[in-house]
Amino acid sequence: xSLQINHRCPDTSARAGTxxxxxxxxxxxTFAPVAxxxxxxxxxxxTVSALGAKILLSNTYHLYLRPGIDIIxxxxxxxxxxxxxxxxxxxxxxxxVFSLPHLREATDEGVRFRSHIDGSEHFITxxxxxxxxxxxxADIIMAFDECPPYSENRGEVEEAMVRTxxxxxxxxxxxxxxxxxxxxIVQGGGFGDxxxxxxxxxxxxxxxxxxxxxxxxxEPKEIxxxxxxxxxxxxxxxxxxxxxGVGSPEDIVNGIARGIDLFDSALPTRIARNGGLFTRYxxxxxxxxxxxxxxAPLEEGCDCYTCRNFSAAYLHHLFRCxxxxxxxxxxxxxLHFVLTLVAETxxxxxxxxxxxxKQAFLDTYEPTDEAIxxxxxxxxxxxQRAKFADGGERSDEDNID
RNA sequence: GGCGGGAUGGGUGAGCGGCUAAAACCAGCAGACUGUAAAUCUGCCGCCCGACGGGCUUCGUUGGUUCGAAUCCAACUCCCGCCA
Numbered sequence: 001x002s003l004q005i006n007h008r009c010p011d012t013s014a015r016a017g018t019x020x021x022x023x024x025x026x027x028x029x030t031f032a033p034v035a036x037x038x039x040x041x042x043x044x045x046x047t048v049s050a051l052g053a054k055i056l057l058s059n060t061y062h063l064y065l066r067p068g069i070d071i072i073x074x075x076x077x078x079x080x081x082x083x084x085x086x087x088x089x090x091x092x093x094x095x096x097v098f099s100l101p102h103l104r105e106a107t108d109e110g111v112r113f114r115s116h117i118d119g120s121e122h123f124i125t126x127x128x129x130x131x132x133x134x135x136x137x138a139d140i141i142m143a144f145d146e147c148p149p150y151s152e153n154r155g156e157v158e159e160a161m162v163r164t165x166x167x168x169x170x171x172x173x174x175x176x177x178x179x180x181x182x183x184x185i186v187q188g189g190g191f192g193d194x195x196x197x198x199x200x201x202x203x204x205x206x207x208x209x210x211x212x213x214x215x216x217x218x219e220p221k222e223i224x225x226x227x228x229x230x231x232x233x234x235x236x237x238x239x240x241x242x243x244x245g246v247g248s249p250e251d252i253v254n255g256i257a258r259g260i261d262l263f264d265s266a267l268p269t270r271i272a273r274n275g276g277l278f279t280r281y282x283x284x285x286x287x288x289x290x291x292x293x294x295x296a297p298l299e300e301g302c303d304c305y306t307c308r309n310f311s312a313a314y315l316h317h318l319f320r321c322x323x324x325x326x327x328x329x330x331x332x333x334x335l336h337f338v339l340t341l342v343a344e345t346x347x348x349x350x351x352x353x354x355x356x357x358k359q360a361f362l363d364t365y366e367p368t369d370e371a372i373x374x375x376x377x378x379x380x381x382x383x384q385r386a387k388f389a390d391g392g393e394r395s396d397e398d399n400i401d
Numbered sequence: 402g403g404c405g406g407g408a409u410g411g412g413u414g415a416g417c418g419g420c421u422a423a424a425a426c427c428a429g430c431a432g433a434c435u436g437u438a439a440a441u442c443u444g445c446c447g448c449c450c451g452a453c454g455g456g457c458u459u460c461g462u463u464g465g466u467u468c469g470a471a472u473c474c475a476a477c478u479c480c481c482g483c484c485a
Contacts, residue, residue, distance in 0.1 A: 036437050057436070095436045116438040147436075216435045247435035267435040274434065274441065289430070327440055
């Protein structure tokens with residue numbers, strides 16, 4: 001249940017090692033595909049494993065509502081239920097406090113919320129979140145935290161952070177199983193001093209690993225980077241550092257450079273299902289007309305199952321028709337891309353050339369074209385303005401920024 | 402042969418005197434998605450321009466009524482029912 005670090009990059013904070021868990025070792029740095037409802041959408045566990053995934057992330061909130069923690073417990077725990085014999089990490093449900101905001105009401109005792117499925121009312125305490133995760137039986141469980149939306153309002157962010165610290169203590173007190181690792185979560189939004197305070201408070205409690213939460217939720221990239229760098233520096237060197245919810249290829253590589261060992265994100269699998277595919281030159285949208293008759297793999301030289309066997313034109317066609325195979329093939333490609341990227345990055349750390357590997361990757365990988373994105377947003381905004389210009393009636397959706 | 406109903410932008414299809422360059426959906430063109438309420442969502446989608454605005458041409462065809470017509474009237478052309 002511990003992290004062993006075997007290699008360090010001399011120029012950056014990147015490191016490579018092995019994380020041992022009750023269900024096997026995980027070479028780090030690593031990326032955990034997201035299996036929110038005990039399934040990596042569109043893939044069998046065999047495929048996920050063949051793609052090189054070593055550890056999966058599942059979600060307590062979703063499994064609590066459906067099928068119910070007791071059902072999974074009765075069926076032998078999460079590993080058996082979803083037929084994933086390797087390591088599993090469960091999120092506590094704290095993120096849903098943020099992503100389902102209209103349902104929530106947080107107090108020091110816990111969160112009162114309405115089910116997004118049937119509207120029924122529930123109250124989850126930090127102690128309950130731990131109890132549920134012990135019943136699910138993941139190898140790594142997460143403290144119950146409050147992840148506030150990105151905000152310049154220091155008071156709000158601080159309040160959520162203080163509550164997260166209080167909850168963290170309750171989580172540790174409530175924990176009974178000794179064969180599971182529990183990770184604490186640092187909050188503090190985009191405020192460096194709050195982040196530092198949070199690191200102090202959380203590390204003082206003594207967790208098995210430390211997560212950085214509340215980032216990549218819409219804040220400017222500079223803030224994300226600054227927060228990751230500052231926080232990571234202060235976290236204990238001998239424990240796993242987990243950057244929650246990240247993410248994109250460039251964010252992962254940058255995170256590794258700052259000393260992150262573990263990532264998870266729904267991004268690769270979700271954008272895959274929406275036709276967004278990673279290539280080493282950046283993201284491609286396979287639905288676009290340009291791929292209509294392209295008789296070549298989506299990415300030349302990619303050795304994933306999808307690229308080895310199908311043309312971009314075929315993928316394009318499957319997406320146009322909403323054929324179910326589209327979602328599997330696209331997910332395979334994106335997970336292959338991210339998992340391979342992380343594996344190669346790890347190798348570069350071991351081989352001692354991480355810095356140049358990182359530079360080479362970032363030089364060719366083009367994140368989404370900012371100009372196109374901004375012009376789209378500008379159009380939408382102009383329309384919005386025109387709509388409410390002389391009416392005087394303002395809509396709640398008016399504040400898109 | 403007689404009696405009804407209908408023809409709307411790429412498609413389906415609302416509108417039935419001004420608020421209508423014309424709903425909605427589909428198709429099409431782009432974009433977003435980071436601890437997954439997501440196989441979802443957003444923008445554009447007649448033509449032109451100096452584009453948070455302005456101009457032009459549209460609702461089968463032609464001709465009327467009206468300050469004003471996709472909307473009312475007439476004729477014509479096609480379509481679809483029903484009766485002989």
